[in-house]
Amino acid sequence: MTISLFAATVYDKLRDVPAGKVTTYGYLARAAGFAKAARAVGGVMRKNPFAPSVPCHRVVRTDGSIGGFNGGITKKIKLLNNEGVRIRNGKIVDFKRILYKFD
């Protein structure tokens, strides 16, 4: 199978995000070279042919809310908790501290 360059780049950049940290669809899109493709990034994650190898659960929304997850938000929260990321009322605690901006 052949995946698009866009998807390949997104997955590659996502691999740079360390456990215990998270990034956003927007930052991930920018890192992949498509600053305004946050939406498309979400689509790539939804499809996610590398699941669960690719840490798609480390990708959240810019406001700190979880976003979505193929199979259920609960599962995503559980995975994040397992990496030390705390979630409160559907929002990430200390979001800005654990946010990975690809700087």
Add this chain to the structure above:
DNA sequence: CGTGTGACTCGGT
């Protein structure tokens, strides 16, 4: 090539 879709984002109300 035009249209619809969605794990998004921002700005206004």
Add this chain to the structure above:
DNA sequence: GACCGAGCCACAC
């Protein structure tokens, strides 16, 4: 804080 509308993008049809 919640809701809504508009903008943006890659992808499937």
